[in-house]
Amino acid sequence: xxxxxxxxxxxxxxxxAMGGFASYVWxxxxxxxxxxxxxxxxxxxxxxxIRRELDAVEARRRSQR
Amino acid sequence: MAIVSNxxxxxxxxxxxxxxxxxxxxxxTVAAVVTMVIGLxxxxxxxxxxxxxxxxxxxxxxxxxxAVLAINTYMLxxxxxxxxxxxxxxxSHLVAKSAAPIGAGFTVIAIVTGALWGxxxxxxxxxxxxxxxxxxxxxxFYLGYIALWNAIxxxxxxxxxxxxxxxxxxxxxxxxxxxxxxxxxxxxxxxxGVTAGGALNDAYFYPLAFMIVAHYxxxxxxxLTGVRTEIRARRLRSLRLQSAV
Numbered sequence: 001x002x003x004x005x006x007x008x009x010x011x012x013x014x015x016x017a018m019g020g021f022a023s024y025v026w027x028x029x030x031x032x033x034x035x036x037x038x039x040x041x042x043x044x045x046x047x048x049x050i051r052r053e054l055d056a057v058e059a060r061r062r063s064q065r
Numbered sequence: 066m067a068i069v070s071n072x073x074x075x076x077x078x079x080x081x082x083x084x085x086x087x088x089x090x091x092x093x094t095v096a097a098v099v100t101m102v103i104g105l106x107x108x109x110x111x112x113x114x115x116x117x118x119x120x121x122x123x124x125x126x127x128x129x130x131x132a133v134l135a136i137n138t139y140m141l142x143x144x145x146x147x148x149x150x151x152x153x154x155x156x157s158h159l160v161a162k163s164a165a166p167i168g169a170g171f172t173v174i175a176i177v178t179g180a181l182w183g184x185x186x187x188x189x190x191x192x193x194x195x196x197x198x199x200x201x202x203x204x205x206f207y208l209g210y211i212a213l214w215n216a217i218x219x220x221x222x223x224x225x226x227x228x229x230x231x232x233x234x235x236x237x238x239x240x241x242x243x244x245x246x247x248x249x250x251x252x253x254x255x256x257x258g259v260t261a262g263g264a265l266n267d268a269y270f271y272p273l274a275f276m277i278v279a280h281y282x283x284x285x286x287x288x289l290t291g292v293r294t295e296i297r298a299r300r301l302r303s304l305r306l307q308s309a310v
Contacts, residue, residue: 057304
């Protein structure tokens with residue numbers, strides 16, 4: 001079991017090392033995740049904010065009628 | 066023919082757009098998340114190192130889809146802007162407006178991942194060759210387009226001026242795609258892991274194709290969300306103007 005765990009962590013270490021190109025591959029995937037994450041977060045937040053404002057304005061109009 | 070054109074133009078009606086996009090958005094979002102997670106796992110864990118480039122080939126699975134989306138998003142904006150200018154459909158301009166930040170984001174991803182791929186394989190983060198230069202100019206048009214929308218108060222006027230700017234930038238979107246064929250550039254097409262036939266090896270081709278599909282689904286989900294937001298924002302603005310009178 002102990003040996004198995006050792007082999008596992010060794011293969012993960014190998015995976016993260018990316019054959020010596022870790023300093024290129026991981027920043028590339030990091031930039032991808034950061035920018036795509038930013039786009040998603042921005043889109044969802046703006047959608048929520050506008051929707052809330054619109055709902056409030058429409059509710060006010062209904063109550064005035 | 067009338068049926069075909071009618072069904073297409075119903076999208077131009079904001080009410081119909083909200084109804085139709087609201088119906089497909091949940092499904093598209095789930096599909097986008099699932100394919101992206103599978104695609105990332107496949108790219109990172111399920112592909113062998115290239116015999117020449119080693120593990121740097123892993124960058125391809127995000128660089129190529131981002132570059133494809135960067136250029137095709139601009140093409141979509143050109144078409145949407147043209148329809149907006151010619152037929153005057155507001156939703157058409159809003160499609161272009163919502164696509165711009167997404168396209169700019171993919172362009173930045175393509176440039177950053179390209180630099181990180183270029184250094185170990187070409188020996189340089191950046192070269193001023195035709196493809197890289199036109200991609201950079203396209204990014205400036207994306208940013209200019211977004212800035213123009215933000216700078217002009219009247220949305221109808223902003224839409225028209227931004228659409229014209231978008232049309233001018235189409236030159237660089239076209240150049241970005243075809244520069245490799247026009248001039249001999251440092252940027253190659255698919256030279257990694259080539260077989261005798263000159264095509265990409267299956268071990269790279271399938272995960273790459275899968276990642277391109279995943280990127281398209283993410284794009285569609287983001288775009289529909291963005292256009293829905295813009296339609297609501299427009300309604301909000303007109304309601305506020307009415308109550309101000």
